[in-house]
Amino acid sequence: MTDAVKRSSDDRLKVAIVGCGGIGNSHARGYAASGRADLVGVADIVRERADGYAEKYDTTAYGSVTDLLAAQDPALVSIATPPGTHAELAIEVLAAGKSVIVEKPPVLSLAELDKIAEAEQASAGSAYGIFQHRHGSGGRRAHQLLQSGALGAPLVAVCETLWFRPRSYFDPDWRGTWVGEGGGPTLGHGIHQIDLLLHLLGQWKTINASAVRRDRPVQFEDISMAMVTFENRAVATMINSLLSPQELSRIRIDSEGGTLEVNHLYGYSDADWTFHPTPDEAVAARLGQDPGTVNPENAARSQQAGDAWAASAAEDVPSNHSAQLGRLVDDLLAGRDHETTLASTRPTMEFITALYASALTGQAVDRADLVPDHPFYTALHGGVEQSRIDSTFAI
Ligand SMILES: NC(=O)c1ccc[n+]([C@@H]2O[C@H](COP(=O)([O-])OP(=O)(O)OC[C@H]3O[C@@H](n4cnc5c(N)ncnc54)[C@H](O)[C@@H]3O)[C@@H](O)[C@H]2O)c1
Known part of the structure; x- marks a missing residue:
């Protein structure tokens, strides 16, 4: 390039x-x-x-x-x-x-x-x-610590996009339609946390999902839910909603080494991340963490000694467009590739495709199923008649 x-x-x-x-x-x-x-x-x-x-x-x-x-x-x-x-x-x-x-x-x-x-x-x-949440300092630290194994194996995750979009949000012609907007909160809104979850946890394997439409004037869902397994044996639950007046975006990952959580809305800074180390002293010692981190009296000493999350702190970079575009400009000027290639977003689009396929067929979908002749490869509604989509999402 x-x-x-x-x-x-x-x-x-x-x-x-x-x-x-x-x-x-x-x-x-x-x-x-x-x-x-x-x-x-x-x-x-x-x-x-x-x-x-x-x-x-x-x-x-x-x-x-x-x-x-x-x-x-x-x-x-x-x-x-x-x-x-x-x-x-x-x-x-x-x-x-x-x-x-x-x-x-x-x-x-x-x-x-x-x-x-x-x-x-x-x-x-x-x-x-554009996936700006891969580029804030918190996301970069979390990615590095999870990929390096410093937090041990990830085991359980929760991924929530509970947002609110009033009916008037769907006034522009392109919104609310499969052809213009492409999908509901799974595609248009939850995609930020889905992409970050996959960036942190690695490749997903299977999805069991449901989607429903409870209120908004759209051709697709306004709420979706999923159970997910990952190649590394971690499991996750997910919910994406546009009907939630008190909004939040949250990812929580329980790994052997502790619970890492980001709780924000449209962009995080370091203060939106927390880490709670494992109380299991043997596991903490194996991972090189000071078990004393779980004892508030020892917190200051142990953060210096080995809380991997605290020790990774550096400049606080919020996860906004400037964070990604600044790095992109730097990368291109330096003749480097930028890590958020379009190809690197494929697992996220595969995940979203599988979520719709599972919700509309009632079957679990494996990532390996998504070959070019899969019915959902060319459209997220999978060619299912709109009347059938309406009745499925009304359940
Ligand atoms: N990354 C984020 O946090 C984030 C936040 C909001 C929106 N978005 C995404 O940004 C995109 C735009 O959203 P928006 O809210 O700015 O929409 P918008 O409707 O406010 O703006 C879109 C603009 O594109 C113009 N346009 C449409 N077709 C065009 C064409 N073929 N050539 C040139 N211009 C064209 C429209 O006239 C309009 O001015 C969407 O994909 C949306 O999902 C991302």
Whole structure:
């Protein structure tokens, strides 16, 4: 990918944004915060939105990605448009030889993900996905400690996305539909915690799920629930809701070494993470932790001595767009690949596909089942008739 990186100068990267709605602002701010990116253009099919961004962020407006790419030479293009447009726009950017970073959910199906991967193969550019919660310092510490084995084997996890979206949230035409939004809280909202859970726990194996629609005017679910097994034998429960007035986003992982939890809403900082070490002194000693950490009287001494979580603390980086986009700009300028490649988001899209497949068929789904001729490979509704989806989700 490194030869794909075209630089504005030796230490600055030319970037562009397609989609000048709500979240495009976080991209503009994230690039500005990096201090090393030049926003050379913005595009929106609603021209006034592009004009508004151009004025606000001191750049040039275009009415489409095609016009933007014809006039400018960005090394990297952010796609911040509705989910149903991501694949087509990403493929156009890659076909022009540029790199692309796509908002969540990256695509609406595994088929679309594979089409982008094909376009990436043929391109000088690379494809990345926005998953900002992989990039805060808490998530990075947790990933490192779990992957290195410092917290012992993960055993049990709970993953909750309890959010609230009123009926009016679904007013825009593209929302609430399989074709525009692609799915409910499983795809559009829970995807943040699902991606972080998989990033921390590793590859999932099987899913048993249910989904229901209790209130919102949508073609899909407004609540989903799942039981999950992982390749490393950990198990997890999950719930995704859009009907929960007191909102939270929470992941709790019980490993041999202790309980690690993040409890936040739309972004965490280090203060949102807690670690409770195991009370089993033999296990703690085996993992190199001071068993005294469970005794409040010894807390200060033992944190110095061996609480792996406390010892990993460094600069507090909140999990926002600036955290990821700053690293992406740095990576591309340094000629490195950025770790949140689009390919690295495949387990998350497989998980979501399997959750819908399980909820709509009533069967457990194994990751290995999701081959290209699986009925849910091309669409998250699996081609199931809408009337059957409605009656399944009404249960
Ligand atoms: N990462 C996060 O935390 C986060 C948060 C909110 C939204 N999102 C995601 O960002 C994306 C956009 O969401 P939003 O809330 O900003 O939506 P939005 O409706 O506010 O903005 C989308 C913009 O894209 C424009 N657009 C649509 N099709 C286009 C096309 N083909 N070419 C150019 N412009 C086009 C629309 O005119 C609109 O201005 C969605 O995928 C959403 O899930 C991510």
